[in-house]
Amino acid sequence: IxxxxxxxxxxxxxxxxxxxxxxxxxxxxxxxxxxxxxxxxxxxxxxxxxxxxxxxxxxxxxxxxxxxxxxxxxxxxxxxxxxxxxxxxxxxxxxxxxxxxxxxxxxxxxxxxxxxxxxxxxxxxxxxxxxxxxxxxxxxxxxxxxxxxxxxxxxxxxxxxxxxxxxxxxxxxxxxxxxxxxxxxxxxxxxxxxxxxxxxxxxxxxxxxxxxxxxxxxxxxxxxxxxxxxxxxxxxxxxxxxxxxxxxxxxxxxxxxxLLSLPERSLVVVNGFIKIKKTGEVIKDVILKINDFKTGTLIGKFKPNKQTGKYTIVVPKSKQYTLSCDDCGFTFPREPLTIPENSSFYYLQKPIIIDPLVEIY
CATH class of the missing domain: 2.120.10.30 (TolB, C-terminal domain)
Incomplete structure (x- = not known):
């Protein structure tokens, strides 16, 4: 370097x-x-x-x-x-x-x-x-x-x-x-x-x-x-x-x-790829939403890479979250993202390509 x-x-x-x-x-x-x-x-x-x-x-x-x-x-x-x-x-x-x-x-x-x-x-x-x-x-x-x-x-x-x-x-x-x-x-x-x-x-x-x-x-x-x-x-x-x-x-x-003496951050990094399962086609121009699973409160909106479909989200620990998108023609599974209660810094891989997307017509 x-x-x-x-x-x-x-x-x-x-x-x-x-x-x-x-x-x-x-x-x-x-x-x-x-x-x-x-x-x-x-x-x-x-x-x-x-x-x-x-x-x-x-x-x-x-x-x-x-x-x-x-x-x-x-x-x-x-x-x-x-x-x-x-x-x-x-x-x-x-x-x-x-x-x-x-x-x-x-x-x-x-x-x-x-x-x-x-x-x-x-x-x-x-x-x-x-x-x-x-x-x-x-x-x-x-x-x-x-x-x-x-x-x-x-x-x-x-x-x-x-x-x-x-x-x-x-x-x-x-x-x-x-x-x-x-x-x-x-x-x-x-x-x-x-x-x-x-x-x-x-x-x-x-x-x-x-x-x-x-x-x-x-x-x-x-x-x-x-x-x-x-x-x-x-x-x-x-x-x-x-x-x-x-x-x-x-x-x-x-x-x-x-900085080993400092406490580890209580964060969760969620990332993965958003592609249509059958074709592998990247879902473009999507605004990805993450909500609190229990209350429905919007945590944030994120834009995945338009070319690769990869997204990265950072959220607090000890909660459950759901992923969805605005007007994208698809719905995401309702299965929540569950973060362990006692976790500190935590990586969660959520490749959307693995979970079936349901097309809306």
Whole structure:
């Protein structure tokens, strides 16, 4: 994964089988060098094979250009990539979609998100409904602040809202990362009770839409050199980050930190494929719903990959759930997804192709 040049900003799908990262290594698309003798940034991708990361490849000619591109966030299913582009000093966020075969040309997010100032780091909630990002636009509490935007019914992003004074201070807040549980927001801050540089904090999104007071992550996370970009695994047991170390391969390298002392997350990751059993045909343009089996309460809506039919859902433990779809011409079996009461982090494979789908005429 690492090279003799800067390698940084790793992002992952929820299963940690896809890694996308940024590198200034030799062989960049434009082959141009910066003043520090490194190459312009390109984005690379690696897939985990038999427990090992495969040799990274440039992600796509549609994404990498002769300018700088940096990876910022990857959706839980690995199909949506948020990219940062400097845009001649006006840093903006872009999005590219993977259709199962290739990545689309990045599209600049609307003015509801981007401004004439710098939008840098970002993170998408697991259900794709909320985008968190950092910006130094005026009107905040000072320096870089954390903002969020909600996905509208038409797919666009709502006008960005400041996350408020509980999260943001007169100092810089940067590098937001919303955990797959949908409620734990991690971010780096020079304010709160940091030791002067950036420290990593977390806050809990409460039912009323406000955040709890941020807590410092402490040791071992905040024993790392000043860095604003961390990604935590779904089970809370691993943290990925980039830093310069004496025993590194070059400059900035990507590292994995084991957080075995922290409690395991009480989450369930449900994934599988949605295909018609008889033909193997992928069911396209489906909005997959997951509901509480007992109360019928809607937990969330998710869109599977249109090419492969694969879906990924994250839900709390100790409940039963049902899967269904909106206006898709099929009904799902009523058999509930049962999650053990005492489970912590839990993977549940639910290949819809195995369960018979009943056609409606």
């Amino acid at each position: 690492n090279s003799g040049y800067d390698d940084h900003s790793p992002v992952f799908n929820i299963e940690e089988t896809i890694m996308v990262f940024t590198s200034k290594r030799k062989g960049s698309t434009g082959n141009f060098k910066t003043s520090d003798k490194q190459y312009f940034e390109d984005i690379y991708i690696s897939h985990k094979e038999n427990g090992q990361w495969a040799t990274p490849q440039k992600i796509s000619e549609n994404i990498n250009t002769m300018e700088h591109e940096a990876s910022v966030a990857l959706s839980a299913d690995g199909n949506d990539l948020i990219i940062y582009k400097d845009d001649v000093g006006d840093g903006n966020l872009y999005i590219s979609h993977f259709n199962g075969t290739e990545w689309s040309k990045p599209e600049k997010l609307s003015l509801n998100v981007n401004s004439t100032y710098n939008e840098s780091h970002a993170s998408i909630s697991c259900d794709g409904s909320t985008l968190y990002f950092s910006s130094n636009r005026p009107g905040g509490f000072g320096g870089y602040d954390i903002y969020y935007s909600k996905r509208l019914p038409n797919g666009d992003w709502s006008l960005a809202q400041n996350a408020g004074p509980v999260i943001n201070t007169e100092f810089d807040e940067n590098g937001p990362f919303i955990h797959p549980d949908g409620s734990t927001l991690y971010f780096s801050s020079k304010g709160h009770n940091s030791m002067g540089g950036y420290d990593l904090f977390f806050a809990i999104l409460k039912d009323d839409g406000t955040f709890s007071r941020p807590e410092n992550m402490g040791y071992p996370i905040n024993s790392i050199d000043d860095d604003v970009f961390y990604v935590l695994s779904a089970d809370g047991k691993r943290a990925y980050y980039s830093t310069v170390q004496p025993d590194g391969l070059g400059r900035k390298d990507i590292y994995l930190m084991d």
